[in-house]
Amino acid sequence: MISETDVMQIIVYAGNAKSLAMNAIKEAKVGETVEAKKMLEESKSNLKIAHQHHTDILQKFANNPDEPTNMFLTHAQDHMMAAITATEFAKEFIDLHEELKEMRILIKQNA
Template sequence: MVSEMVIFSIITYSGDARSSSMEAITYAKNGDFDKARECIEEASKKLELAHREQTKLIQAEAQGEKHDISLLLIHAQDHLMNAMTVRDLADEFINIYMKISNK
């Protein structure tokens, strides 16, 4: 059985990363590109932490430890994938806003 602590860690870190990414877009929209980049860095750090938790599960399974797939685990994976996508898109938004403002 997968530890709920690992699952909730993935959800929490991913949620924090998504929030930082959305905040980055807002900063970029308002022309504060330094703050936007700081938010992207924070999002990346949180995603790294979430990915470490996910890697623990993958490594355990690769070593033969079988896990029940729960709806909560699927939810955590969904959060992680969406947070990664939002971070990548936020980075693109920042670049676009910078180009528009000639910075």
């Protein structure tokens, strides 16, 4: 049987992953790309844990097709998908801010 505790693990770790990804974007925006990358890696680590909990729940459904589902699980999956998206965007924003930083350095050197 799938408990609320099982589902809550997805929400907790996905929430952590999303927060870390958003904070990574903020760090990159102010030029702290090294710190941003650390936060992004921590975000990915939390996301991996959330995904493992999700996989465990899906396996329970596969083993027992009559297992009832609920809106709480749907809510947890929504959190996980938001975290995945935030983490993917964070990587792109960090890369972009690194490129902008390099461009600024080149412009200053050539001025």
